[in-house]
Amino acid sequence: MAHAMTVPESGHAPRPRKAPMPPVLRAFLWAAIGFLLLNTFVIAVDPFRGHPFVTGPSVVFGWVGAAIGWLLGIGLYDAVLLPLMGFPTRWQERQQGWRRYWEFATDHKVIGLQYMMFAVGGFLIAGGIAMLMRYELMTPYLTIFHYPSNYLTAVGIHGTLMMFSFATVFMIGGLGNYFVPLMIGARETVLSKLSGIGVWLVPVGILTVLFSPLLGEWSTGWRGYEPLAGQDANGILFYYLGVLALTMSSLIVALNLVATVMFRRAPGLTWGRLPLFVWGQVTVNLLMLIWFPEIQTTFVMALLDKVVPLNFFTATGSPLTYLMLFWLFGHPEVYIIAVPAFAIWNEIIPVMAQKSLFGRQWAVIGLVFVMMLSGLVWAHHMFTNLRNSEILPFSFFTEMISIPTGFAYMSAIGTLWKSKVRLNTPMLWILMSMFNFLIGGLTGVFLADPIVNLQLHDTFWVVGHFHYTIIGSMVFSGFGAIYYWLPKLSGRTFNETWGKTLAIITFLAFNLTFSQFFLLGLHGMNRWVPAYPAYLQPMNFEVSIFAFILGAAFLGNILYIGYCWRNGAQAGENPWGAKTPEWFTSSPAPRYNFPVQPEIVGSLYLYGEGTKVPVVTTALGELAATSRATQDPQFDWHDYAPDGGGVTS
């Protein structure tokens, strides 16, 4: 906004102004302006006459303009660019109230909640689309979708939004941003401004993918397989661009969290004491730092293939190269989703059992080895199109990856064995998650076997398998984590009867829906078909009924959590008796998390006789990290800001 530069000389009191536009609306406006500017420019210089106002190339540039306009409007301009250039700014970080969730923020807890909010939005949209898909599949011919291309676009949007705007975003952008700094006793993240900007790429990505049909239907599903993508209408461009925005956002999270864990751990929080959840996050953040740039490059190449056009992945180029590059990222991606869930199991179980975590080092080793092996298995998605000679090595690594995955179970089982665990709502979700992922994993053993895979690949067996692994791991553990941390997030708690009832309904509906996917697959139901032979109808019909119940159950949980967030009973400070640092401050935590820099003096996962409270927050004078406080008697922790900004003023 240009008038920001005409701010009066400093010293004068600023004249009263009229209320600014809500940042989100300003962002929409600036995005529209950005789109029009670049789109019109491209159309003006396009040598071909007589084409429509929006063409493939123009929309790509227009989108870039819109994304930049959006980010500038939401706060990049006021909060980052102006100060960076040395101009005065009106921006001031809001400390309280609902408004701070709808504008640029630097507090990792606000950012984390923004990520969760957008992720839940993505989940609801993609889930609603799943309901439409299931409605269509109740009959063997087309009903609500007029043409297969509509259905296929719906499948693509469902998969893309679920993977890129929900699964990754909720676990890592949401829970990771919120809890990693708290759990390592940090008072702020390292790249907090970047992170505050990055979260606003999520709505950009969601809206881009959601509105892709405006540019025409695309038929490839979430994998964007070539050369088919090259034939699709321009809608596929919004798939590439939307995913680009979403992965960019997650990449920023990964960068920020890794840096924060490296540089902002509390004194005494050695790598050996690092909470499991943090280990899970760090390992997948590394995976993201490796593989997200790879898929972004691939998508840029595919995009160029389409708009220039080039021939990287067309049939005269090499379509298999695209498949390889996609799964090279695609397989690590599913572990990016699953590993935090494993970590959550072993985070919550010892707390609920008040029993020391069994084989902690094995749980960590499991996470790390899953991370490393996940880069070696990608071609198991390609047994049907790989050269035969390449099948066996990939089958080998795929089967081997179940070994470190099993370590998560080993630790959980060892901890629960002969324990006295509180079977409350979070714990129930975790046990359910272990059951679901077990089914996902075991059905994966069948798929890892190439000869069986040649029959089951591209059938509903696979669809059942990956919904069991993804929903089983991340959605069920995610709900467990949210119920577990609800007192931390909101200071309030939920009612056990309600919580458990909802969990059980969800569990039953989920299993009744997706277990039958395996039978459908075995019986010859292939993927991506809105029309199928009539003999498959009875089971599809029944699956759809359960799917609707499942949709309602998810919605019920989300609404109930929302209700408890505002109206639940007041929760105690540390209601579960946990030992990890996030519980050693008030709920919700204050702006800089801890009143003083806490120190970690013991293991976070040991319980029982003779174990001590591992987090010390009161030993002010002994801590080097807060030496300012010891030297300056006037020092008030409220002034503490990690960048030192608040101290002198």
Next chain:
Amino acid sequence: MGENVVFAVLWVVFSVLGEIGDRVIIRHNPMYYIVSNQGQLALQAFNFLLVVLTPVFVFVVLFLVFTMVRFTTKRGEMPPANKRFAIDNKAFVLVWVGGSIALNLLFFLHPTTSAMEQMFALDQPAANTHDLVVDVTARQWQWIFSYPQYGLTQTLTPNGQNLLELPVNVPVKFVLRSYDPYHTYDQYADVIHSFWVPAFGIKEDVIPGETRYEYLTPTAITSYAVNPMVRVQCAEVCGPGHPWMESPLAVVSDQQFAQWVKAQKALANG
């Protein structure tokens, strides 16, 4: 001690029950309907995995149930905090880690490698000198079948649908190509398809610019009318026509096949 024994006994009991269940499933064919030698390999592998994984499945599920029944506090009670807890148990870890490594190595050797070796053996050109050759051309969106040994360029049903017919117990070599035969100036104008006959238990992708082969022997006289899994169906999304990229299929006796070839020739010559 008590818990260990109870758990072990229950595990054995339920595993045995599970194995009995597996026998029933296997008798009823978990893959519903398989009529090729290649599909038999898949089915055997599937059954083997089912049998071996059942105790694993039972172990974890039993454990989860056991936890809920025996290892829980009463509602609202805190767990007792007066013990020291084991955080390691060398024997358990050894059995778990060793066991999972052993199990996965087993799976890699059998059925993974053993079945693949059998498949590769079936695919040896030397073993396939007398095969019936069927050229399969995938095109958006139809399957075109031709029989070069019989001079048939496109076999059709009376109402013009593409039709695949095979003699029973004769090895077949499918030559898979994805391109548009009616459109010769660009050989590579098509997309990836996947040639799948559910009842044959195998699919292979058909990739523009590549020629791929699939070998199998149908083992029963059957057709789409007998079982709807006997059909050619594209399994890889290939655009809006994908759900309808299908074709009926019949496996017939030698004599019927010979007659059919004659009829097709007559049809082709008009």
Next chain:
Amino acid sequence: MSKVPNEPPIESPEPQQPEWSRRQFLVGTAAIGVAGAVTLFGRQSLVNAARSVFGSPVSSGTVHLYAYDYYYIPNYMTWRVGDRMEVIFQNQSHTHWHEWTMGRHVNEAYFQAFGNLPADAWQEDFWDGVPVTLSDPYGIDNFVPNQAIVTYVGPKAAYNIQSGGDFSPTLKPGGSLHLSFTVPNKPGLWDFGCFVQQYIHYRTGMRGQVMILPA
């Protein structure tokens, strides 16, 4: 564990500028949401509404009908009974045959995979008993006259006339054909479509409509 007095002070208790408006925010985002939903789901309804309010221009004289993979341009036309028309039907595809049939009523429940396809697609063929003159054939795959009263300009061989099914000129990639006729007295809404490749073109959306206005 001690509860710490740690609600951080609000750094500037009085915001120096008025807050952005909650109402503006809610109304604005809701409006954007509604506009978004309409563009996503309501385009066809908008088009139909506009058509029913403003009508659509009547085409007469020479009209181009282009076939692409797998759609027609235009896919909606308005004709008037008694008008003299010349439709230049042109296949713009590089790879696929396309035809032009016109009629009423296809049972879409057939369109499951392995559905029993009707031998004759339209229950009612628009061209039944209609006199039509064909000319300038180029790249004709085949032509089925059905019950139409057809006059052929030039040697008949170029039309590759066949029997079976609806009135349907089928063009090879790049082919074209002129059809001249007087719009018959069959007012109302007619569908047209391409039934090539086991109706897949039609099923995937290669169809359109002609509104015929009474004279």
